Amino acid sequence: MPVYLGKVLELQSVSNQADQSYLTIKISSEQEPGTEVLWKIDNTTADHLQAIFEQELDPDAVNKYRLSFYTARDSANSCYVSYLTRTYCEQSERIYFTCSEQYVHDLQSIRTNESIDGLEFLTPLPETAPEPDSSKSENARPYLSNRGLIWSAIVLMSIIILMLIGSAVPAFSYKMASGIDADTQLVGGMTKTVDSIEGLTSEIGSITAVNPQFQAPAAEQKIAKAVDAPARPANEPVVSFVELNDTLNFSIPKGHVALTFDDGPSKFTEKIADVLKEYRVGGTFFFIGENVEKYPESVQYVKEHGYSIGSHSMHHLELTKLSKAKQKYEITQPNEMIEKLTGEPVVLFRPPYGAKNKALVDYINNTNHKMVLWDIDTLDWKSRNADKIYQSIQNAQPDGSIILMHETKATLEALPRIIKYLQDQKLDMVSLR
Incomplete structure (x- = not known):
């Protein structure tokens, strides 16, 4: 049985350091207590998640955000869609956002791997650390909890490590659908590179279902195709x-x-x-x-x-x-x-x-x-x-x-x-x- 069942991803913050975006998430399950990690993601997905945070009408509200493992491919607009659940007290709200192939692929890795060890895009955070001064993170986006100094150190270490091993290991790759790894299989047996994701935001203006601020209208039923995406089991x-x-x-x-x-x-x-x-x-x-x-x-x-x-x-x-x-x-x-x-x-x-x-x-x-x-x-x-x-x-x-x-x-x-x-x-x- 896949090990991702029962896993919960709590999104705690979105930030940007040196033009690289990160999510701070807490991964928990029945088998493992909550573990805070830093998730290196593309700027496009980070922008869409940040837009959701900025929708908060009450800045003093204590909301919780849970990332869904669900993703869908919108073939008409050549992009992917996922959602998070925003919860306050007993009220919950499902909010859809546009995401990249890289995000979808990484999400699949989180849900199917028993341990986060070996997932290069995840960096465990220290269990305890003092809160840094927000004024020292000049380039940071607005986010829910300020960990700028810790992130800067982690990012610097990650860059050094990547420079040492970058010539030998690609940072991200996809295999053909007929290849070895079914986790990276894409729709219709086709493959795309991460670089092709950056143009997605110019294509989504006419479709509300893939708008980063999308909420389904109350007066109608929204129909969308949910076709195979890398984050779904083969x-x-x-x-x-x-x-x-x-x-x-x-x-x-x-x-x-x-x-x-x-x-x-x-x-x-x-x-x-x-x-x-x-x-x-x-x-x-x-x-x-x-x-x-x-x-x-x-x-x-x-x-x-x-x-x-x-x-x-x-x-x-x-x-x-x-x-x-x-x-x-x-x-x-x-x-x-x-x-x-x-x-x-x-x-x-x-x-x-x-x-x-x-x-x-x-x-x-x-x-x-x-x-x-x-x-x-x-x-x-x-x-x-x-x-x-x-x-x-x-x-x-x-x-x-x-x-x-x-x-x-x-x-x-x-x-x-x-x-x-x-x-x-x-x-x-x-x-x-």
Whole structure:
């Protein structure tokens, strides 16, 4: 199982020394306590992250920033996109930014390497050090914590080391997709050099999804392609996704369809993911907390293969019959369990039986979650018959639909036929985000 699962990257600051940009991040996991490191990155990505810091309306707010391991390739604009999660108290906000191939490649190295030892772009910081005088770092960008003097010394040492070994070891390289190292495989088997990244910012003005200050508009659903990028494992499928922005969601834009699977994880979870992977289509899994306890490996398997995960409550109770406090527990407890396994925030929520009331909707809205309902119910839980499940979709109008299914043997048997039918209808099967 990949060692990156469970890793958390807390972004603490962005700075610039001698025209070289750095991030200070804290890497932590269940196995290792937090380790602060200095990450040498390109100026373009640093500028976009710095722009996010400058968006803060309240300079006295104590925000936390967590970098996501997710990246996507925007082929229309020849650039990559990632996001970070800004958290204040119990409120969280996902903010997208444009990043370079080098950043994507380095992110892959962090997530797949068990140790940071040997990663040339990372330099461990001393565990304790006095805070330097900010006036001595004249060329530093604004950042969250001032470590200028320490960084200057580290940078100077790094430069000396690189000068000694630079003639023998390239600082950064990519191999062809047919080569040895799958971690550096790029989209479509093509390769690009780091130097080609610098022109990206001139190409992104017309696309909000790759704007460094991008936040998805509240009145529409943003559709973007999430194709293979170096930061994704080589076995992840090429899939599209739909970004949901409404509190309540019953359908998605025309030309797309969402396959969703409830009541897992189960003994069928990984097999369903394998079918989706085989046909290179998207899927969204809504997990029950008590089942997450039984099948944690399946949660990680779904995450590893790039599919979306939402919560389906802790115990699959009808939430409208519960108090507000119990509703909150049923929603937040499985989120915490899933996030601990995946290192990613859980935003999507599907109420058991589709039951909702004002208190539940208000809570979902106030916590920036997205409630995902459906407009096609296969009734697979009732029929337990692969033919009837397939026919329920064939007899409906799946264009723009969110299809409700469950993790059953019959659903698994019907899934290949369902996918082929939807492909014949020229529909793009997407994951939900």
